[in-house]
Amino acid sequence: MNDELRRHLDGEIPRSGLDAELRSEAEAWERLLDRFRVEVSGGSPPPWLEQRVMAEIEALPAPGRLHRAVAWLVRPHPVRISPLTAGLAVAALVVVLLLPGGGRTPAPIGSAAPGQDSGQAARGGGPAAASAPNGARATPTVPVVYVQFVLEAPGARSVAVAGDFTGWDASQPLEDPDGDGVWTGRVAVRPGVHSYMFVIDGSKWVTDPHAKRYTADGFGNRNAVLAVAAPSA
Amino acid sequence: MHRPAERTDAQVVRDVLEGDRDAYRLLVRRYGDLLYAHALRMVGDADDAADLVQEAFVTGYMKLHTCRDRDRVGAWLFRILANRCKDFLRSRRRSWVPFDHAVAVPATGDGPEEAAARAEVGNRLRRALDRLTPEQREAFVLKHVDGRPYEEIAAVMDLSVAALKMRVHRARDALQGLLEEYR
Numbered sequence A: 001m002n003d004e005l006r007r008h009l010d011g012e013i014p015r016s017g018l019d020a021e022l023r024s025e026a027e028a029w030e031r032l033l034d035r036f037r038v039e040v041s042g043g044s045p046p047p048w049l050e051q052r053v054m055a056e057i058e059a060l061p062a063p064g065r066l067h068r069a070v071a072w073l074v075r076p077h078p079v080r081i082s083p084l085t086a087g088l089a090v091a092a093l094v095v096v097l098l099l100p101g102g103g104r105t106p107a108p109i110g111s112a113a114p115g116q117d118s119g120q121a122a123r124g125g126g127p128a129a130a131s132a133p134n135g136a137r138a139t140p141t142v143p144v145v146y147v148q149f150v151l152e153a154p155g156a157r158s159v160a161v162a163g164d165f166t167g168w169d170a171s172q173p174l175e176d177p178d179g180d181g182v183w184t185g186r187v188a189v190r191p192g193v194h195s196y197m198f199v200i201d202g203s204k205w206v207t208d209p210h211a212k213r214y215t216a217d218g219f220g221n222r223n224a225v226l227a228v229a230a231p232s233a
Numbered sequence B: 001m002h003r004p005a006e007r008t009d010a011q012v013v014r015d016v017l018e019g020d021r022d023a024y025r026l027l028v029r030r031y032g033d034l035l036y037a038h039a040l041r042m043v044g045d046a047d048d049a050a051d052l053v054q055e056a057f058v059t060g061y062m063k064l065h066t067c068r069d070r071d072r073v074g075a076w077l078f079r080i081l082a083n084r085c086k087d088f089l090r091s092r093r094r095s096w097v098p099f100d101h102a103v104a105v106p107a108t109g110d111g112p113e114e115a116a117a118r119a120e121v122g123n124r125l126r127r128a129l130d131r132l133t134p135e136q137r138e139a140f141v142l143k144h145v146d147g148r149p150y151e152e153i154a155a156v157m158d159l160s161v162a163a164l165k166m167r168v169h170r171a172r173d174a175l176q177g178l179l180e181e182y183r
Helices: A003-009 A020-039 A049-058 A065-074 A083-098 B009-017 B021-043 B046-062 B070-095 B112-130 B134-145 B150-157 B161-182
Strands: A145-152 A159-163 A182-189 A192-200 A204-206 A213-216 A222-228
Touching: A003 A020, A003 B161, A020 B112, A020 B134, A020 B161, A049 B021, A049 B046, A145 A192, A145 A222, A159 A182, A204 B046, A204 B070, B009 B021, B009 B070, B021 B046, B021 B070, B021 B134, B046 B070, B070 B134, B070 B150, B112 B134, B112 B161, B134 B150, B134 B161, B150 B161
Parallel strands: none
Antiparallel strands: A145 A182, A159 A192, A192 A204, A192 A222, A213 A222
């Protein structure tokens, strides 16, 4: 296409700035583009769309629960306490500090020690496999299980896991180092029953097709369900 | 105190994130028309367009805490929808070749032959759009059907103006074959 005509169609040159031949070509383009505007109309959304969206949202967990928890922690909160309660609290603290060994940091409570492998295979969940990596980074107080997630997504640029264990944030990326379209990754999950989905290319939420259980979230969408057993002592 | 209808987008986002789920309805009302119109222009089918808009709003809700510029949550939702539409078109291109779109012929008083001729013109234009890549179709629709300036489209789609123009130019080059009957 002629550069002047291209610039005219881009709105950079008025039609009067074109020579006669190009002006005729520009008019043809304008007629064609007008026709597109008529034929490719947008229209209005169906009246039930708002209700359908809101009904689906009602079935979902609140967005960014972790975000709200952090916001609550950093926001100042007034604390009301009676003088009597405050006095009793101070007295109790003094007694604790005067006891032999008082004031030392207590030993962590929990089944996993730092550096120990607290992972185990999750049974009955949707992910294709679950295992403990070597040198798993378990927290000292909370037992976690490393669950391996697998999704076949050829052509994807990125895949991540989002679930109630991530605050529904797609913060746990999977990897496909050999480019065969099979994305895998291990994620630390606390024991319990969890819901999750995969997020492809940062915006497309898909249900794990290989999960053994699902929960309906309304209007045909489903979350996969993962059951994680506590690690044995 | 603000009445619900007066809340800014940023206030609505804050309220939703603080647990007022129903406040999200305001965003659905404010941006439903815009998103649906774009989806319909992109995919050409009313049911598919409604499904895509619903998915975009639900995804937006679930990821709302990641929206950094809350005053521009509408543009953020539009980007989610636009990406969904392109994914949809890519999967459709892989899985089937579209038949002619069903065309609702407006009652203009034309006879059946004129109406059929107009319907065929519409079909031809939509088939031509179906042959564009999703990116070219998006750029062409926003520029020449919506009539938005390049700078606005580039800002919403997070593209450079030069890259956007290139997509529009390629779309127009691909549509050049339609030009003959408009000369």
